[in-house]
Amino acid sequence: MAESVSEKVIAIIAEQAVLEPSDVSLDSTLEDLGIDSLGLVESIFAIEEAFDIQVPFNANEPDAGDFDISSVASIVREVERLISAQSSQTST
Amino acid sequence: MRRVVITGQGTINALGQDVPATLEAMREGRCGIGPLELRDVERLSVRIGGQVKGYDPEALFNRQQISLYDRFTQFTMIAARQALDEAGLTFAGDLAARSGVVLGTAGGGVNTWDENYRSVYEEGKNRVHPFVVPKLMNNAAASHVSMEWNLKGPSFSVATACASSNHAMGLAFQLIRGGGAEVMVTGGSEAMLSFGGVKAWEGLRVMSKDACRPFSANRNGMVQGEGAAVFVFEEREHAMARGATILAEVVGFAMTSDAADIVMPSQQGAARAITGALRDARLAPSEIGYINAHGTGTAANDKVECAAVAHAFGHHADALMISSTKSMHGHLIGGTGAVELLACIMALRDGVIAPTIGYEEPDPECALDVVPNVAREAKVDAVLSNAFAFGGLNAVLVLRKAP
Numbered sequence: 001m002a003e004s005v006s007e008k009v010i011a012i013i014a015e016q017a018v019l020e021p022s023d024v025s026l027d028s029t030l031e032d033l034g035i036d037s038l039g040l041v042e043s044i045f046a047i048e049e050a051f052d053i054q055v056p057f058n059a060n061e062p063d064a065g066d067f068d069i070s071s072v073a074s075i076v077r078e079v080e081r082l083i084s085a086q087s088s089q090t091s092t
Numbered sequence: 093m094r095r096v097v098i099t100g101q102g103t104i105n106a107l108g109q110d111v112p113a114t115l116e117a118m119r120e121g122r123c124g125i126g127p128l129e130l131r132d133v134e135r136l137s138v139r140i141g142g143q144v145k146g147y148d149p150e151a152l153f154n155r156q157q158i159s160l161y162d163r164f165t166q167f168t169m170i171a172a173r174q175a176l177d178e179a180g181l182t183f184a185g186d187l188a189a190r191s192g193v194v195l196g197t198a199g200g201g202v203n204t205w206d207e208n209y210r211s212v213y214e215e216g217k218n219r220v221h222p223f224v225v226p227k228l229m230n231n232a233a234a235s236h237v238s239m240e241w242n243l244k245g246p247s248f249s250v251a252t253a254c255a256s257s258n259h260a261m262g263l264a265f266q267l268i269r270g271g272g273a274e275v276m277v278t279g280g281s282e283a284m285l286s287f288g289g290v291k292a293w294e295g296l297r298v299m300s301k302d303a304c305r306p307f308s309a310n311r312n313g314m315v316q317g318e319g320a321a322v323f324v325f326e327e328r329e330h331a332m333a334r335g336a337t338i339l340a341e342v343v344g345f346a347m348t349s350d351a352a353d354i355v356m357p358s359q360q361g362a363a364r365a366i367t368g369a370l371r372d373a374r375l376a377p378s379e380i381g382y383i384n385a386h387g388t389g390t391a392a393n394d395k396v397e398c399a400a401v402a403h404a405f406g407h408h409a410d411a412l413m414i415s416s417t418k419s420m421h422g423h424l425i426g427g428t429g430a431v432e433l434l435a436c437i438m439a440l441r442d443g444v445i446a447p448t449i450g451y452e453e454p455d456p457e458c459a460l461d462v463v464p465n466v467a468r469e470a471k472v473d474a475v476l477s478n479a480f481a482f483g484g485l486n487a488v489l490v491l492r493k494a495p
Contacts, residue, residue, distance in 0.1 A: 037392075038355065041297050054137075059297040060313045060391040 005051075005083065006076040012046045013072060026073040037062070040069065047075075053082045095328035096268045097494065098339040098437065099181075102174025104167050105319030105421045105431050106142035110174055114431075115438050117420065118446035119467045124421050125304060125315050132287045138299045141285050142317030142422025160223055161236065162201035163283035167320035167427075168233035169240065172277060176241055179324035179336065181275060183242045192245035192273050193237045194264045195322070196256030196280030198426030199289065200249075201228030206286040233281055237322075245273050254386070255347075255481035256280050257321075257429035262345035262487055264325045274327050279430035281320030290316065296355075298390050304423070306387035306416035306448050307394050307462040309455035314388040317422025321430035328495070338494040340437045343474070344373025350484030357393055357480050362400035365486035369476065370404075373490040377405045380412055380490075381472025382439045384432045385462075386480045387416020387448065388423055395457040397478065402460070413470065415448040415463040429479040429487070436475045440493045443471050 003011070006026070014021040017033040024033060030040060037059060044057050055078075056066040068074040103110065106124030107117035117124065128141045149158060149166050161169065172193075183191055204227045211217045226232060231249040238247045246267055250260040257280030264278035284290070293299055293316060300313035331338055346368030350361035370377060386397055394416075402409045417435045424431055435446040444467055451464035477489045 044297070045295070057297055058300075058312055060300070060311065064312075 005080050008050055009047065009076045009079055010072065012043055012050060016043045016046070024072060026071070026076070028072050030069060047079060051079060051083055053079070053086050055082065094269050094271060096265050096325055096342045097328045097331050098323050098342065099326045099331050099336045100175035100177070100179030100324035101321070101339060101434060101437065102171035102178070103319065103321040103431060103434060104144060104170045105321070105424065106144055106317055107421050109144070109147070109170070111434060114434055118417060118435055118438065119444050121447045121449045121465060121467055122420060123449055124317070128285060128290065130285060130287060136287070136290050136294060138290055138294045138301055140301065140315055141290070142315060143285050144319055159221070160227055162204045162227050162232060164197055164199070164201060164281045164320070165233040165236055167283060167318070168195060168281040168322060169236060171279065171281070171320040171322035172237045172241070175277065175322045175324050179326070181324065187274060188242045188244045190245050190273055191243045191275040192247040192267070193234045193243050193277040194246070194248055194250060194260045195234045195237070195278065196250045196252070196258070196260035196426045196430065197230055197233065197282055198251055198253050198256050199282060199284045200230035201232060202284045202289045203286045204228040206288040209288070237277055241277065243277060251426065252485045252487070253481035253483055254423065254425055254428060255479035255485050255487040256426035258477065258479035258487035258489055259347060259485070261323065261325070261429065261433065262347060262489055265342045265345050268325055268327050274330055276325045277322060278325055279320065279322035280427040282425045282427035283318045284425055285316060285318045300389060303450045304389040304419050305450035305452060306385065306389040306419050307398070307455060307458040308451045309453035311389045311391065311394065314390050314418070315422045317418070317424045317428070319421070319424055319431060320427050321434055323430070323433065340440050340494055341492045342489065343492045344369045344375065344490030345488070346372050347485070347487045349486070352484055355482050357396040358484060359396050359399045359403065361484055361486050362397060362478070362480050363404045365488040366400060366404040366476065366478070369488035369490045373474070375474055375490065378408045379474050380405070380476055381470065382436070382445055382475040383412060383414040384436050384475065384477045385414050385416040386478045387418055389416070389418065393480065395455070397480065398458040398460055409460060413445050413461050413463050413468070415446055417446050419449040429477060433477055433489070436477050436491050439472050439475050440491060443469055445470050
């Protein structure tokens with residue numbers, strides 16, 4: 001059975017946090033999980049690779065609003081939004 | 093004690109292809125950052141940089157030199173020729189044996205790596221030019237300078253990421269002061285604006301896509317530059333005996349390591365370097381009038397640097413000027429401290445403080461006099477140049493007005 005977007009995102013975040021996926025809940029924040037700014041940049045890279053999407057993210061302004069990282073649930077929502085927005089475009 | 097003075101300077105960077113053009117751009121607060129012109133730029137998400145444009149290596153170097161000189165070496169040779177012409181030195185006999193060259197570069201021959209990887213991986217070729225190794229090695233520029241000007245003393249290259257040039261110039265200073273050399277050609281060079289060089293930085297997510305705005309609340313990252321600056325450091329009595337024009341005196345240097353994080357800067361490590369450099373120069377904090385900041389325009393660097401300056405200088409932090417010329421020429425990585433030393437010398441000699449351009453919104457975490465947008469006339473007797481590298485390696489130089 002194919003993994004859902006949220007399962008994949010949780011697996012990526014759990015790996016970064018060195019936790020079991022079962023320990024990562026949708027309402028966790030990255031801070032709760034002990035993920036720092038470098039960990040965040042690595043997680044975003046892993047998400048881009050896993051879903052073949054471009055995430056608009058600048059480490060200088062992580063809260064700039066193009067990509068809401070306030071919780072695991074918000075990241076899942078943003079990834080779903082990007083997948084539907086970018087699947088209609090041709091990938092380069 | 094032996095003292096060290098600067099008797100020549102040269103440069104090529106996005107603001108100009110010599111010192112007068114560069115200083116004029118700094119005085120006018122002109123921005124050298126623009127659209128990148130390089131192969132496959134459309135596959136980059138960061139498409140701006142402080143690139144050297146209108147540059148024709150074929151007009152400056154012969155065919156054999158071009159086969160041996162990567163772009164970073166070409167930049168070095170151009171800057172070194174200007175500096176040595178100004179110093180008016182020739183090297184023979186004992187002076188040659190007591191003179192050397194120490195240069196900073198982080199990446200060395202990045203364009204040579206890039207072009208040859210393309211050739212073997214992308215184009216599937218199984219043969220490369222015989223001089224790939226001597227062209228790409230980090231010490232190539234230092235070696236070619238030693239050969240061109242007959243410098244037979246201590247020569248080497250230094251790679252400490254964004255602090256490479258400051259470490260190189262600090263070591264050149266210590267070599268002369270300590271009696272290990274009479275004249276040192278020093279500074280640094282970088283030519284990382286190739287597809288691979290920009291792509292690597294893109295990965296870190298710290299680059300701005302529109303402008304370098306150090307200390308401004310709306311800053312959104314750094315912008316790469318390229319180029320070189322080279323100086324002639326000379327023992328003071330030696331320079332005076334031959335009646336050389338002294339541009340400035342190098343009076344202090346300190347280096348520290350944060351021993352903490354591979355990319356995040358440390359206020360304590362930076363402050364220790366500043367304090368150490370002042371102590372080495374035997375200057376009180378109140379004697380410093382201007383600091384050329386590391387000022388990368390990233391969220392992390394600028395606030396940590398301002399906190400370090402506030403800590404190291406106490407109340408005097410509010411009285412001194414601090415600007416980041418990276419807003420104009422971009423971040424030359426291993427060559428950056430060298431180009432920035434030009435602004436320090438301009439402050440001492442001409443009484444002109446180069447501005448931090450692109451400054452739009454005050455940031456309470458960077459509440460110092462950053463000389464926003466417009467150059468300022470001011471008399472300063474001693475200045476500092478900061479460099480804080482990835483890897484937590486810090487190098488701070490102190491210069492004083494020519495005696």
